[in-house]
Amino acid sequence: MSTYPDPSDGARDVTDPTSRAGTRRVVLDAGGHAPLLPEARQAFLEALDQGWADPRRLFSEGRRARMLLDGAREAVAAVVGARTEQVDLAPSHVAALHGAVRSVARGRRRVGPGVVTSAVERAALLQAATFTAPDDHVVVPVDGSGRVDVDAFSSAVAAPGVALAVLQHANGEVGTLQPVDEVHAAARSAGVPLLVDAGASLGHTPVPPTWDLLAADAADWGGPAGIGVLATRAGVRRTPDWPEDDDRWFPGGVSIPAALAAAVALQVAEARRVREADALRDLVDRVRTRVVADVPDVEVVGDATDRLPHVVTFSCLYVDGEALVTELDARGFGVGSGSACTSSALEPSHVLAAMGVLTHGNVRLVLPTGTTEADLDAFLATLPSAVAQVRSALGVERL
Amino acid sequence: MNAAADQGPTIVDARGLRCPAPVIRLARAAKAAAPGERLTVLCTDPAAEHDVPAWARMRGHTLVGTVRGPEHVAITVEVRPLHASSRDDEGPAAP
Numbered sequence: 001m002s003t004y005p006d007p008s009d010g011a012r013d014v015t016d017p018t019s020r021a022g023t024r025r026v027v028l029d030a031g032g033h034a035p036l037l038p039e040a041r042q043a044f045l046e047a048l049d050q051g052w053a054d055p056r057r058l059f060s061e062g063r064r065a066r067m068l069l070d071g072a073r074e075a076v077a078a079v080v081g082a083r084t085e086q087v088d089l090a091p092s093h094v095a096a097l098h099g100a101v102r103s104v105a106r107g108r109r110r111v112g113p114g115v116v117t118s119a120v121e122r123a124a125l126l127q128a129a130t131f132t133a134p135d136d137h138v139v140v141p142v143d144g145s146g147r148v149d150v151d152a153f154s155s156a157v158a159a160p161g162v163a164l165a166v167l168q169h170a171n172g173e174v175g176t177l178q179p180v181d182e183v184h185a186a187a188r189s190a191g192v193p194l195l196v197d198a199g200a201s202l203g204h205t206p207v208p209p210t211w212d213l214l215a216a217d218a219a220d221w222g223g224p225a226g227i228g229v230l231a232t233r234a235g236v237r238r239t240p241d242w243p244e245d246d247d248r249w250f251p252g253g254v255s256i257p258a259a260l261a262a263a264v265a266l267q268v269a270e271a272r273r274v275r276e277a278d279a280l281r282d283l284v285d286r287v288r289t290r291v292v293a294d295v296p297d298v299e300v301v302g303d304a305t306d307r308l309p310h311v312v313t314f315s316c317l318y319v320d321g322e323a324l325v326t327e328l329d330a331r332g333f334g335v336g337s338g339s340a341c342t343s344s345a346l347e348p349s350h351v352l353a354a355m356g357v358l359t360h361g362n363v364r365l366v367l368p369t370g371t372t373e374a375d376l377d378a379f380l381a382t383l384p385s386a387v388a389q390v391r392s393a394l395g396v397e398r399l
Numbered sequence: 400m401n402a403a404a405d406q407g408p409t410i411v412d413a414r415g416l417r418c419p420a421p422v423i424r425l426a427r428a429a430k431a432a433a434p435g436e437r438l439t440v441l442c443t444d445p446a447a448e449h450d451v452p453a454w455a456r457m458r459g460h461t462l463v464g465t466v467r468g469p470e471h472v473a474i475t476v477e478v479r480p481l482h483a484s485s486r487d488d489e490g491p492a493a494p
Contacts, residue, residue, distance in 0.1 A: 360419040
């Protein structure tokens with residue numbers, strides 16, 4: 001597996017066919033769905049020709065497909081600090097999380113049914129924990145910055161009957177890094193395996209070795225959608241609670257071109273992260289400062305320093321989140337939101353709610369690699385008037 | 400609204416409103432209220448239970464308590480002692 005040369009920027013400079021021709025678009029919400037890196041696209045296309053065959057077949061084409069798939073696993077293993085045979089590829093990040101929770105819970109069922117998580121894990125993980133341990137899912141609270149309470153987490157894993165503990169490496173909505181080292185030490189002394197969800201961090205910031213299982217998301221680091229990673233250290237007891245399959249941990253296997261593209265993208269993202277993390281970190285610092293200075297009644301949430309380099313979230317008082325996202329979109333900027341009115345369930349982000357911060361008027365930026373200072377400055381220049389316009393429609397200027 | 404602090408709280412009915420409308424309705428009531436007055440907002444929107452306490456913190460009001468009923472949530476706040484803003488600028492201003 002080779003690392004491709006420097007990618008060219010500008011992949012995000014796309015034109016939306018539904019808007020006026022030639023309107024420049026700046027997408028600033030790449031969490032879990034980053035634009036495909038050019039190197040990953042190239043690898044994907046090459047693997048369509050080289051890796052189309054069934055990797056279980058024993059003829060040359062099948063063996064070549066197997067070699068490509070194992071090469072992808074090897075490359076991912078090298079980045080996360082695992083052996084190749086410890087890395088399984090899943091058809092999505094959600095499938096990786098579900099598979100991890102269900103197989104560990106079953107493998108350790110003699111210990112007990114308990115699953116301990118933080119309150120701010122992604123929804124798929126919380127749903128898996130509740131599904132697997134309906135009466136024994138312990139949710140540990142977070143502080144106002146979104147960081148889990150280490151003492152409370154440690155007590156929860158030390159209680160009898162805990163099969164699995166889960167903590168994200170970083171929160172993908174607010175950027176806050178979690179105390180993974182301390183929590184892993186507590187889990188280890190309690191003899192409970194810790195699943196670390198690096199779905200928002202791998203490829204963006206160094207992932208510590210303090211995990212027993214590690215999950216990650218290729219689409220988040222610029223690979224194709226449809227590849228998740230689950231790495232499992234030796235000694236973690238797992239048993240499928242689903243039918244047997246040649247691909248034991250993720251029945252049916254994964255797309256080989258997608259796997260290869262995911263691995264190439266991870267290598268590129270890792271190399272870039274080392275070169276460019278400070279640039280993105282500086283851009284986010286600029287957003288944090290300018291938003292508070294330029295927009296009245298706004299709260300920037302998440303830890304200011306101990307955070308992902310590329311994520312920033314803020315909430316504007318008396319603002320309808322959907323209206324603000326729509327207004328910014330009309331001005332050429334794609335942003336995310338954790339506000340209730342932007343979710344199909346009309347429930348606010350469970351992360352913002354657990355932190356005790358304002359859930360309405362929320363804007364989330366997850367900067368794709370290659371986001372320029374000019375992109376961010378254009379966004380910061382238009383944001384105050386966009387917020388003012390939405391507030392004006394509600395008549396709330398002096399409340 | 401001239402209710403003294405020792406009388407029952409003033410009710411702000413925001414049932415059926417979606418975010419951020421319950422907080423806006425409560426903020427209007429708080430602006431018209433006397434310092435120390437208690438306001439109880441009734442909401443059915445799931446976001447309000449999180450946003451009313453966050454608003455109170457940002458505005459310096461005191462969260463008194465939250466009561467979850469079968470039909471709605473009732474959140475009581477006490478208007479901050481030194482209420483600085485005037486009452487004559489309600490309604491939408493020019494953009």
